[in-house]
Amino acid sequence: MNIHEYQAKKILSQYGIKIPKGGVAYTPTEAKKIAARSSLRGPWVVKAQIQSGARKDGYFIEKAAGSRGGIRIVKSRKDVFTQTEKMLGATLVTVQTGPKGKPVSRVYIENFEKVIGTFYAGIAVDRVQATLTLLISRLKDKEITQIAVSNPEQILRIPLELKKEVRPEQVQKILDYLKLSPKSAKALEIFVNGLHKAFIEKDATMIEVNPAGVKKSGEIVALDAKISFDDNALYRHKDISRLKDDYENSERELQAAKYRFTYSEFDGSVGCIVNGDGIALAAMDLLRSKGVGTACFLNVKGGVDKDNIASGIKIIMTNPRVEGILINILGGFLRCNLIADGILSAASEVGLNVPLVVRFEGTNKEEAKEILERSKLPIIIAETMEEAVDKLIEAMEESD
């Protein structure tokens, strides 16, 4: 689960990390009021709150939002109002959002901080080493977006221990690498330990401060912040679960999430229902190799509830992009007959008006096939994944 910058900053500030003074606004009037607070002297930064990085270099789809990106430095309170008005409701596209972009439902108004230098700091899980790693990078002439792609090996990597603070010699190493003055030593120690502690206590999977600013006084301040949380650990963080912003997700994604299924949308025409990410990827690869794109896939995982499965199948059947449905289930934990029951129940509710090809393998396969055959619905049954894909493409061409 991802959260917005202003929410991430608030969490980091609870761990001793300094953040610029600011407030979140849902209307231009609110934005102007925040800018008028005595603690915010200006200039100000008006920041579009969407859950993506690289907002500064992004662009808005709507012309009325202006040609500047999603982070705008403004010099007057009046302009805080104007820029907020332009961005609210507009759609911001960044390298991380994809071409559809994300709608801006609120902005963050922040005091502009004068800094003498900036750096990148992030913590993520190293999957191969099975450790947490703190990543620190200078940002002298390049953005982290460029460094991450072209020279990731130049980035300083500090392995962190789960139950211990960052060691003094590690802090010193970062200080040296960033060529910071000794008066930043204490601030840096508080900063990196704050990130580390927040990561562990809040069950994060990624924390990023891009950039952190170094002030003349030696103080370190988080100019931006991103946190992703572990969905599987949300059960022990009710406070974090509440921050979920449904505005960022489509209606169908939300429905799928309700049943703990994963659902992703793409630009093609085939809706896939699968029971694992691997089989979803392989099916998409195979469809693409035959010139057909995927509209969406729903992964029902090890689902064992017939009604939930039916609801999941309905999500696919009601996606207007979908011109054909491929159901590819390899039952182990999941029993194929539950899927067959789910298909019938979903079809009886919303109707089946596009070709549907089913391929079952594994647990209770024969029983599942019998259920579908007895139904007399125009469902095509295939024995292998490739046969299923071929039969679906053929049926889609016929129904054109």
Place this chain on the structure above:
Amino acid sequence: MSILVNKETKVICQGITGTQATFHIRRSLDYGTNVVAGVTPGKGGETHLGLPVFDSVAEAKAATGGTASIMYVPAPYVKDAVKEAVEAELDLAVCIAEGVPVKDMLEIKAMLKGSKTRLIGPNTPGIITPAQARLGTFPENIMQSGNIGIISRSSTLTYEAILEVNQAGLGESTVVGLGDDLLIGMDFVDVLELFHKDKATKAIVMIGQSGSTFEETAAHYYKNLSRKKPLYAFVAGNAIPFGHKMGYAGEIISNGYVSVQDKKDALEDAGVIVFDKINDIHTELQKL
């Protein structure tokens, strides 16, 4: 022969009284798996599926000599369940649960370091040696005994790989589902090493997918092996576009944007036979 489990392996089931455990242990027993005991805290002394139930793994091991555990415990309890298995010094623990928190896995990985216990999973169909032992949720009806080892990150594609082996007129020595959570127990290298030592395994099929660098690590390991068994690989995820994520930290960790093509290239460079379509594997296996 086989790796990790065979018909002699004495298996303990953690969480045996649950619904899923009951369904799958009954099937594993019917398949001939040597399940000797179950563990459910608070239900020690009872009998379930004809097996003695103990309060702890240590008690179950002491009473029955069990050396491997199959756990059907829900995600929030996985950390404690693995801890018990490690402390009881079992050889193998197989974890089926999906949704284990990353932080718990970080602690589990730290526990496993230097311990006697190997972990398979979580979020995996487990491990199966045809006609000998089934620890997990594998559809046993599709298995055939043979001399092809299979390792896969994806559960569902494991079954696909098994069907390919069968279609080639061959069978499996042992099949291991690694799981595809952010952090997992055994990885490709661990299992490749065992398959290379196993006399009954003549060739290996590995199924990778996008994300992380597990395939690259495997390619590096295989390239440096002096005696190689034929290795066939499929990597899923070519059609998935980049993006749909937040931040860069993940990419930096894995040294840049690793694409499925990069993984395939690394494997090919190491001498692995790489397929673009998983359903092409059987034609190549037939040449064995």
